[in-house]
Amino acid sequence: MDYEIFELGDVTLQSGVMLPSAFLAYKTYGRLNEKKDNAIVYPTAFGDTHVQNEWLIGNGMALDPREYFIIVPNLLGNGLSSSPTNTPPPFDRANFPQVTIYDNVQFQYRLVTEKFGIQKIALVVGWSMGGIQAFQWGASYPDMVERIAPFAGVAKTWPQTFLVLDGMKASLMAAARFDSRKLNQLTSADMRAVGRVYAGWGLSQAFYREELYRDLGYSSLADFVAGVWENSFMKMDPHNVLAMLWTGQHADISADPAYNRDFDKALGSIKALACIMPGSTDLFCTADDNEYEAKLIPNAVFNPIKSIWGHFAGRGINSADNKFIVDNLKRLLTLSTNG
Structure with a gap:
């Protein structure tokens, strides 16, 4: 530690x-x-x-x-x-x-x-x-x-920042069928969609247009989204993410x-x-x-x-x-x- x-x-x-x-x-x-x-x-x-x-x-x-x-x-x-x-x-x-x-x-x-x-x-x-x-x-x-x-x-x-975070939250809620009683069934696999939602917000249009992900060693947009966004979010626990999203949305x-x-x-x-x-x-x-x-x-x-x-x-x-x-x-x- x-x-x-x-x-x-x-x-x-x-x-x-x-x-x-x-x-x-x-x-x-x-x-x-x-x-x-x-x-x-x-x-x-x-x-x-x-x-x-x-x-x-x-x-x-x-x-x-x-x-x-x-x-x-x-x-x-x-x-x-x-x-x-x-x-x-x-x-x-x-x-x-x-x-x-x-x-x-x-x-x-x-x-x-x-x-x-x-x-x-x-x-x-x-x-x-x-x-x-x-x-x-x-x-x-x-x-x-x-x-x-x-x-x-x-x-x-x-307000717009709130909505971006809300889109990330919604992908987890959708995995639980928008039933709060089913949230404890979420797993790290459900985080894949959260990463894809965030992919369009974390970097600018110009970053993607100029394909700067190639400088990071990714040969295609699909590889970059899977290798960076999906991977990084799937390492996070969905319940921790929901807690942090609430903190962020109400800051x-x-x-x-x-x-x-x-x-x-x-x-x-x-x-x-x-x-x-x-x-x-x-x-x-x-x-x-x-x-x-x-x-x-x-x-x-x-x-x-x-x-x-x-x-x-x-x-x-x-x-x-x-x-x-x-x-x-x-x-x-x-x-x-x-x-």
């Missing part, structure tokens, strides 16, 4: 449901300095674990463990933190309670403060649903978080009790220096949505990743996109804050 467990105990979720013996899986890189002011929080995205975040961590990278103490908390529902697959009855599988982005960040706050005694966070950074968590940290703890850098992630699930930083769904107020309350990096061709976490959000954050820079890799411009695959993200993060970390 290459990660650690932080026991949360019995927690009451935002929904009011109590989840017993909850826990966060996390991994750290580097060392916390004596001042405890070199911490970076780097939450995981939908379907990812800490391993998928490691492309951005390393000597000479933006998240350099020689300089920073990097904490990567795993999203609830991802199979490592409390999830449908590792929670005993009566909250196992399809009975796992609804977990929000707010819940995730509340538990991460407990990890950061109770386990490490950290009171200032130099940066919260993340891709996709990790990016939503970065926004949430900035809104929930404005005096604690000095910088945020969401890339290919929005501050709430806008909204203003669902924090402090803002009572006043989205503009939540954005305006973020004090952190913000570098917001959408993929310029992202089809469902769009640059337009991020531009709206950035205008309402007092200290935000809007800096799109000019790429035809769509949502996956932030995934750590394409070297030009990676360099853009790394350079912007390095620049952001050199900026002084008033904190």
Whole structure:
């Protein structure tokens, strides 16, 4: 096991449901300095674990463990933190309670403060649903978080984003004949269709038109869809996926009790220096949505990743996109804050 467990105990979720013996899986890189002011929080995205975040961590990278103490908390529902697959009855599988982005960040706050005694966070950074968590940290703890850098992630699930996730959910519901009583019969084979639904959204029209999948070693579109999208989704448990989809569909930083769904107020309350990096061709976490959000954050820079890799411009695959993200993060970390 290459990660650690932080026991949360019995927690009451935002929904009011109590989840017993909850826990966060996390991994750290580097060392916390004596001042405890070199911490970076780097939450995981939908379907990812800490391993998928490691492309951005390393000597000479933006998240350099020689300089920073990097904490990567795993999203609830991802199979490592409390999830449908590792929670005993009566909250196992399809009975796992609804977990929000707010819940995730509340538990991460407990990890950061109770386990490490950290009171200032130099940066919260993340891709996709990790990016939503970065926004949430900035809104929930404005005096604690000095910088945020969401890339290919929005501050709430806008209506079209909701529908994209709903299409992924619908393919699993169809496998269960839209009968919630049959959800526990789902298997990883039912995830094949989810991968095919997502294939048209994760990358841009131009990516497919220019056949960039050939650069990844796939000789045809059919091979690419089977080899990447079907394969990656079939490695995920359908119950974990349904739990994470619910979290994603209902993400909204203003669902924090402090803002009572006043989205503009939540954005305006973020004090952190913000570098917001959408993929310029992202089809469902769009640059337009991020531009709206950035205008309402007092200290935000809007800096799109000019790429035809769509949502996956932030995934750590394409070297030009990676360099853009790394350079912007390095620049952001050199900026002084008033904190």
